[in-house]
Amino acid sequence: MPAAQDLAAKIGPRVSQLLQDAKLLRGVIAGGSVESPSDAGWVLHPADWPAQLSADDARRWEQAQSAVLRHTGSAAAIAALDALHRTSASRAARANAELLLLDSASQANSDAFVELAHRYPDIVTDSGAPLPAVALLHALHAAPGIPLSKGFLDELTRQVRERPSFLTGQVLETAATPPNRMNTELRRLHEEWSDWQTTVDVLHEILKAPPRRGEVFQRWSLREQYLALGFPALGGSQINVAIVPRQTLAQLFSRALNRFPLPLHGLDAYVHITGERLLLPNGRLPRSSTITAAADGALAFPSPCPFTLILAADESTLFAAQRTRLWQMSALIFCAVAAALIGLTALWRGYQRQARLSELKSNFVSSVSHELRAPLGAVRLMAENLEREKIAEPAQQKEYYRLIGQECRRLTSLVENVLDFSRMEAGRKQYTFEPVDLVALMQHAVAIMSPFAAERGVTLQFTPPADPPQPCWDGAAIEQALVNLVDNAIKHSPSGAAVTLEIVSAGDDVRLWVKDAGPGIPPEDQSRIFDLFYRRGSELRRETTGAGIGLSIVKHVAEAHGGRVIVASEVGQGSAFGLDLPLRSVHV
Ligand code: ADP
Numbered sequence: 123m124p125a126a127q128d129l130a131a132k133i134g135p136r137v138s139q140l141l142q143d144a145k146l147l148r149g150v151i152a153g154g155s156v157e158s159p160s161d162a163g164w165v166l167h168p169a170d171w172p173a174q175l176s177a178d179d180a181r182r183w184e185q186a187q188s189a190v191l192r193h194t195g196s197a198a199a200i201a202a203l204d205a206l207h208r209t210s211a212s213r214a215a216r217a218n219a220e221l222l223l224l225d226s227a228s229q230a231n232s233d234a235f236v237e238l239a240h241r242y243p244d245i246v247t248d249s250g251a252p253l254p255a256v257a258l259l260h261a262l263h264a265a266p267g268i269p270l271s272k273g274f275l276d277e278l279t280r281q282v283r284e285r286p287s288f289l290t291g292q293v294l295e296t297a298a299t300p301p302n303r304m305n306t307e308l309r310r311l312h313e314e315w316s317d318w319q320t321t322v323d324v325l326h327e328i329l330k331a332p333p334r335r336g337e338v339f340q341r342w343s344l345r346e347q348y349l350a351l352g353f354p355a356l357g358g359s360q361i362n363v364a365i366v367p368r369q370t371l372a373q374l375f376s377r378a379l380n381r382f383p384l385p386l387h388g389l390d391a392y393v394h395i396t397g398e399r400l401l402l403p404n405g406r407l408p409r410s411s412t413i414t415a416a417a418d419g420a421l422a423f424p425s426p427c428p429f430t431l432i433l434a435a436d437e438s439t440l441f442a443a444q445r446t447r448l449w450q451m452s453a454l455i456f457c458a459v460a461a462a463l464i465g466l467t468a469l470w471r472g473y474q475r476q477a478r479l480s481e482l483k484s485n486f487v488s489s490v491s492h493e494l495r496a497p498l499g500a501v502r503l504m505a506e507n508l509e510r511e512k513i514a515e516p517a518q519q520k521e522y523y524r525l526i527g528q529e530c531r532r533l534t535s536l537v538e539n540v541l542d543f544s545r546m547e548a549g550r551k552q553y554t555f556e557p558v559d560l561v562a563l564m565q566h567a568v569a570i571m572s573p574f575a576a577e578r579g580v581t582l583q584f585t586p587p588a589d590p591p592q593p594c595w596d597g598a599a600i601e602q603a604l605v606n607l608v609d610n611a612i613k614h615s616p617s618g619a620a621v622t623l624e625i626v627s628a629g630d631d632v633r634l635w636v637k638d639a640g641p642g643i644p645p646e647d648q649s650r651i652f653d654l655f656y657r658r659g660s661e662l663r664r665e666t667t668g669a670g671i672g673l674s675i676v677k678h679v680a681e682a683h684g685g686r687v688i689v690a691s692e693v694g695q696g697s698a699f700g701l702d703l704p705l706r707s708v709h710v
Contacts, residue, residue: 129382129391130419130431136378137371138423144374146424147321147348147365150355154332156325157360159318164288169246171214179215182206190222199226217242217253225260235261236273243285254281255289259296267300275307282311286318324350324365333361340396340427342368349396353425364424368400376402384433394430482655482670489657489669493536497529528573535570535605536669542602543671546678553596553682555707561586563597564623564634567604571612579617582608584624591627594706595683600634603679603687606672607636607699614640614697630705631685639696648689652677676701683707 150158175183182202189199199222206219217238224234239254239261247253254277261274278297281290294315298304324343328350333339336358341350347368355362375393379402384391393400394416414434421427504522513519545551568582575582604623611621615638624635643651643658650656655670673687676699680687685703 126415126417126431126433128417129379129384129433130417130429132382133375133378133431134419134421134429136381137374138421140374140377141366141421141423144366144370147317147324149321149325149363149365151325151329151332151352151361151363152359154329156322156329159321160284160286161322162285162287164286164322166250166288167246168250169214169248171212171218171246172248175210175212175215179206179210179212182210183215183219186219186222190226213242214245217245218247221247221253221257221260230260230264232261232265232268233271233273235264236271236277239277239281240273243280251289252281252285252287254285255287255293258293259289262293262296267302270297270303270305270308275311278311279307282315282318286315290315291319320344320348321365324348325363328352328363337361338425340425342396342398346398349398349427351425351427362425366424368398371395372400372402375400389433389435392432392434394432395427479655485657486655486669486671490536490540493669494533497533501526501529501533528577531570532574535609538602539606539671539675540669543675546675551678551682553599553707555594555596555683558593558595558597558600560593560625560632561590563601564604564625567601567608568623570605571608574609575612575621578612578615580612580615581620582612583620583622587625587627590625591632591705593632593703595703596679596707599679599682600701600703603676603701604634604636606676607701610672610699611636611638611640611697614638616640632703632705634701634703635698636700637696637698642693642695642697643689643691644693648691651689652687 148158149156172180172183182205186199186202186206189202203219203223203226207216207223210216210219220238221235224231224238235257239257242253242257245253247256258274258278258281274297278293281287281293294308294312298308298312327343328341333352336354337352338354339350339352341352342348343350343365349366349368349371350363351366352361352363354360379391392402414432416430416432418428418430421429504526507513508519508522513522542551564584564586568584572582608621608623615621619639622635622637624637626633626635647658651658652673654674656673657670677687680701680703683703684707685701688700688702689697690700691697
């Protein structure tokens, strides 16, 4: 993957640059041993100075030692040591005698031990232990729990930096044992000491398989926790070693990678360096189903070191974004299909409604034409007969005139209905609410419909209530609605039956009933009969006259008054239509 190569080429120099500012441990190997830092005091060698003492000094030393060891005759021991201290030609013997003198003094003086350590930095005791370190241990024992003096810390610093020995760790630990003594300086000395130990340990581990002369090498050390980078110096006679803790290296790689965006979202990056996989902080071990890209890079500092950058991602992470996109697309397509289906359904419904409406309209036109033709035909026939004087009988002539008048009234009412309906359709129908004499209105409607009722052999019954309500309505519109209801009731009543009109008051509401003893209306049709142009039965076998707009007009009038029209009917039991209206209608 070119992106991985590009990245590896960029992070190599960046990590090298970061390493220059990082804390590295450094050491030098020469001639198969550690040259720096000094580890001379690390191995205990018996001291050679006791063997070089003169016979007199050797005797004095022995006397003094045995007196100190047996704790007998401290006066004798002191005398022997004093003599040795004063007379001995050997500096080492004098120093050791002084140490024993201080130790056997009744009042041990901590500062005197520190001063002794300072004066004899290079002297060892007869057992080979470095005298300054032993003196510092004595100083600590002489003043337990007392804060460390500056002289002590200076001497300890010198020992850690210049003459570390197998006793340095013990001195540091003893010094830090009372927690109140642990100060910044002592903490720094502990760190320095730990670095010294690590460096020496790494160098000794390297020396177990010494690098060839002039070799540039990279090796993991101390259980793979430190990367040692070696490169020759001084013409190859020395090898410089820089030691980088594994954690530091991982952090620096991570920092370098953070500066450059990974080529793909969901990728993990890690580094292979000298046979070790270096997991970066926040990085996680990729799973087996890993897709990888690898690219080689190199560090230039502190010495050349190749590495391989691995970009890895398990499929689930890598394709997560793609899967999300797929889901989004699927959801989008699903929504689009759903919207299209809803649209199509709405279109289909609209089309069907339109088709049904145009069918109803054409039915309406044919019904209206039919309704007009029949009375017009009858009127024309009667008028022609009268004109040609075919009707001689004055009584019959009178009957003809009456019939012509009746047919004309019916025609007028039909035309009024149609005109009203078209006004309502166009929203142009105006209602004027004013006080109405309800009883007179009802009686007028009955009077209008009486000839038709008589023609059909139907009786109209209306008994005004004792205390009739006084509503505020559009009288003409209500009368027209009543006429439509009475017209329907007569049309559907059998000959000899009665149609009853009633006024029922209930508080602020009035119900006007028109009841008949006709065939009734099945429940499934009861809500549909108020639909525009709806007529029960087939158009071909039309039992009653009409155009299917009468009840639509009734409904419109009722709603314009803030009321409603209800129907109570059972097949074979007649029908009752009720106009439910508030006493005072207001414009809405
Ligand atoms: P039209 O009477 O002109 O057909 P309407 O809107 O007045 O139109 O009535 C719609 C339908 O309701 C009628 O076709 C009829 O089948 C039914 N209907 C109306 N009033 C009654 C009634 N009193 N008894 C039985 N059916 C009725």
